[in-house]
Amino acid sequence: MNKKTIDIINVLSLRGPNIWTYRPVLEAWVDINGLEDSPSNTIPGLYERLTAWLPGLIEHRCGIGERGGFLQRLRDGTWPAHIMEHVMIELQNLAGMQSGFGKARQTQQRGVYKVAVRARHEPVSRAALAAARDLVMAAIEDKPFDVDAAVAQLRALLDSVALGPSTACIVDAAAERRIPAIRLSEGNLVQLGYGARQRRIWTAETDATSAIAESISSDKDLTKSLLQSCGVPVPEGRIVENIEDAWEAAEDIGLPVVVKPSDGNHGRGVSTDLKTRSDIEAAFRLAEQEGSEVIVERFVAGNEHRLLVVGGRMVAAARGETASVIGDGKASITQLINDQINSDPRRGTTEDHPLNLVLVDEDPAVRLELSRQGFSPDAVPPAGAAVLVQRNGNVAFDVTDLVHPEVAAAAALAARIVGLDIAGVDLVAADIGRPLAEQGGAIVEVNAGPGLLMHLKPADGPARPVGRAIVDHLFPATQNSNGRIPVVGVAGSAGKTVVARLIARLLHLHGAYVGLACSDGLYLRERAVDTRDCADWQAMHRVLLNRSVTAAVFENGWRTILTEGLAYDRCQVGVVTNIDPQDSLPELHVADAEQMVNVARTQVDLVLPEGVAVLNAADPLVAEMAALCDGSVIFFSISWEIPVLAAHRAKGGRCVFVDNGHVVLATGMDQTSVLDLDNIVVADPLQRVPATQNILAAVGAAWALGIPGDLIRAGIQTFDFASAAH
Structure with a gap:
């Protein structure tokens, strides 16, 4: 125990809402051993080394709540687990994965802490955890540490696992509208929404993007023929x-x-303004390498433009510019390209750069352009001579506000003719602010799955909210569409399985296609598809992916919340049945019922502002959670005389209780009987009270979901309590 080192003894990936936060986190159990006796203010030079390696730590507010807060804690004295938390956050931030949330909490075991940090991508967070441990130990032991190398490794890992920029901007826009997102693959396939209300995206393609339309768009000659037949201006030409x-x-x-x-894309293999046979021969060979067939068409003078059409409306436009160098009589064209073009900070090889580098050795189109002017890459042009290097590939200058309405309408028509809900329409025009017909402009291509980066990070002009446009197309705000189905979560020490099954039964009678994941198994429309214990993240995930499910009910055990997190981000109804005073999970460092409250409150924290928490008024630990709910509260209790329930009624709140053997729904002082308990058969008389409590919880949830009283009565009276005894 006297060793002064940090051991990571366990790591939990909490893939959904958990006891720490609404978002996925990585929770590490860290044993600081003998360093428990060595707070930071007792280690010479620790503060100086950490701030020199990670100057960004000054931005960490910590519990003090102001800039420099963590550094103040570091000066005053804090422990290595807490330092690890902040170092891990900072390393992730430096790598480009913003992670503002972190907590470090001591357990009952001396020297052992739980460190939880926001984990947008688990592999990156795991690597950052290990790097943070090594960096903190190096700072404690006054040893060198290569921060730049560690950050570079994290950044490379992030690049390999993160969503692409187009997909990410759509997911971020969905998050702004509180539409949940589930990544379905290691690539860019993402589900927005749950169950039957979900939509899917793959980069800038959606589940409404027709395969036929995509095939048409990839055939440039067919696309042009269809556009021409509908009166859209296109350059005449044919396949050769x-x-x-x-x-x-x-x-x-x-x-x-x-x-x-x-069938090319991204401008590859395209040669323009060809005036001689030799140029056409060279261009043919270049195009032949990029596609299956070659097209020759009329050259349209002007600048290349890309217009983004979403749901029949143009939402963004970018203009292309040629790239040229000016000779100085000394440097070669390759040197001039590097000095005059590639030195532009907007150019680079990453997604942070709106313009690409011009690489002569890797781009045959550049070499062809030079040869047309009588130059080789090594040639030295005369001083003052302008050499055209690139005609295509720089469509990144925003012109959205300049587009003439007729041009926007033509682009939208082109997308509709091809059949694409999201399209990148390429056109050539001298002035995007004038109609195409009066300047001889034309639409040259219509592309499926267009890149969005040029609109998100233009080389000049404002970024355009194209992700929001796509989300609004998929989930029209005018229809109040948010991709959500009713989700009910049930937590508690006892009765939660029966309550979950009762709620699922009532939703089924109400006409919903119900997915139920509970300890008794996984059920779809009351059909058991898995009879194992399915009160876990994986089973919940399966339900939310199912396109048939119109309502979901989930049983949430304490262990699932603590070790996996929940699969849904928010819920319409959250039920907490009770908290046993004897409850504890010492193996998970939860020692008593008081600490269990922090676990149970997770279910209440997830209730939507328009949702309802259904809480046991007779359990003080549960009743106190009402103040934590973003939505409204329905209290339930066998006795209507419970003070909490009475106070809630006095304020006009909703309650469910028993009066003269009847289950009563009360809003304020108004009440209605929905069920005679004498009609409920419970085989074991000792189970009468627990069964009644379970019924009250389920009735409260059904009421919150808008299920009529007659269906509630029928569903409970026909429920088989004997087969759902736990």
Whole structure:
């Protein structure tokens, strides 16, 4: 116990709401051993080393609640587990994964702490945890530590597991509207919403993106034919079979022309403003490498533009610009590109850069453009000579506010003709603020799954809320659509399985396709699909993914909350049946019922503002949770004389209780009987009181869900209490 080191003895991935926060966290059990006797203010140089390595720690407010709060704690004296928490947060932030939440709490075991930190991506957080431990130990022992290398490793790991920028902006926009998101793969397939109200996205494609429309958009010649037939201006042209045919097509159309692959994307293999046979031959070879067929079409003078159409409406537009260098009579074109173009801080290889680097050795289109002007990459152009380097690939300058309404309408029509709900429409025009017809402009491509980065991080101009536009398209705000189905969570020391099954039964009678995950198994529409104990995260997750489910009921045990977290972010109804005064989970460092309250309150914390918490008025530990609920509260109790219940009624609150053998619903002083308990058969007389409490909890939940009284009565009277005894 005298060793002065930090041991990570257990790590729990809490993948959903938990005792710490609404979001997934990584919870580490950390044993600081003999360092329990060495707070930070007793370790010479620790403060200086930590602040030198991680100057961003000054932004950590900690419990003090102000900038520099953590550093004040560090100066005054705090313990290594707490320091690890903040170092882990800072390492994740430096790697690009913002993680503002963290907690460190001592357990009953000397030297052992629970450290919980927000974990957006579990692999990154696990690596950050290990790096934080090593950094803190290096600071304590006055040993070197390579912070830059550690951050670089975390950043590389993050890049390999994070959502792409297009998908991420849609998910973030959904979060702003409190629409839940579930990642369905290691890639960019994401479910927004739950059960039958879910929608799916894959980058900028949705579950409404037609496979036929996507196939049409990938066939440039077919797309152009369809657009032309509907009156959309397009450049005339055709598919060509070989170089000779390409030249014949160019002569028929009239020079200059464009040569491009029929099924290419992102501008690859596209050559424009071709005026000679040799240029067309070279362009044909380039296009042939990028696609299955080659198209020759009329060259349209002007700038390239990308208009983003979502749900039949243009929501963003970007303009392209050519890239050129000016010779100085000394440097080669490659050197000039590096000095005059690639030195622009907006250019780079990561998603943080709106413009790409111009890499001569890797881009045959650049070499072709140079050869058309009689240059090689190593050539030294005369001083003052302008050399065109790139015609395409820089569509990143925002022009959304400049687009003429007729141009926007033409782009929306093009997307509709192809059949795409989300489309990137490429057009060429000298002035995007004028109608296409009066300037000879034309739409040249309609693309499925368009990239959004050019609109999120333009090289010039404001970022556009394209993620929000896509979310609003999927979940129209005018329809009050949020992707949610009624979710009911039931927690408690006893009775929660019966209560969950009763609620599921009542929802079923009300016409819902109910998914139920409880200790008795996993049920879909009252059919058992798994008879094992399914009161866990995985089973809940399965229910929420099911596109048939219109309502979900989940039993939540203390252990699930503590070791896995919950699979849903918020719920319509949260039920807490009771808390046994003898409850404890010492193996999880929960020693008594008082600490169990922090576990149980998780269920209450998750109730939506428009939702309801159904709480046992006769259990003081449960009743006190009413103040924690964002929504309203329904109290239940066998006795209507419970002071908490009486006070709630006096304020006009809703209550469920027993009066003269009847289950009564009361709003304030108004009350209605819904059930005669004499009609309920309970085989074991000793179970009469627990069964009644379970009925009251279920009735309260059903009332909160808007289930009519006659259905509540029928459902409870026909429920088999003998088969759901626990």
